[in-house]
Amino acid sequence: MTLEWEQVVVDAADPVALGRWWAEALGWVVLNDEPDEFEIRPAPDRLPGIIFEPVPEAKSGKNRLHLDFRPVDQRAEVDRLLALGARPADVGQGEQTWVVLADPEGNEFCVLSPRRTGTG
Structure with missing residues (x-):
């Protein structure tokens, strides 16, 4: 490739x-x-x-592409990002293991839960 x-x-x-x-x-x-x-x-x-x-135009509607981030501590990262100026976003996700946030211009991104470790 x-x-x-x-x-x-x-x-x-x-x-x-x-x-x-x-x-x-x-x-x-x-x-x-x-x-x-x-x-x-x-x-x-x-x-x-x-x-x-x-x-020149403002963002309108839900992103067609977004970034996902997987932190070690989801709650701590969500709190940190909110303190930096992110805000909660609802894109119709309902109750999930990930948290949807938006950056200061409204672009959605997800903060995933930590990866499971171990076997099985």
Whole structure:
């Protein structure tokens, strides 16, 4: 296979503010802080990254693609992300083991429960 996953591109009203929020939420580094292409990565030489690009229109409706994160301690991560400015989101998920949040511009993402360990 010759494809390498390079980036996820996120439309944003304010790419710099949203990119900085995600950099802090993920503990990633900023590679490019230009307002027309704000880029973050796990480390300068690690892929994939996330690029935030400006768009004039506001987000409308549920995301067609979203990110899932699996922390060691779901409750602690949800609390931390809420303190950073995320907010609870209802996309019709009902009662689940994961928590749906939205970033400051309303993009939904999920915080999963920890992986089960052991056999069986």
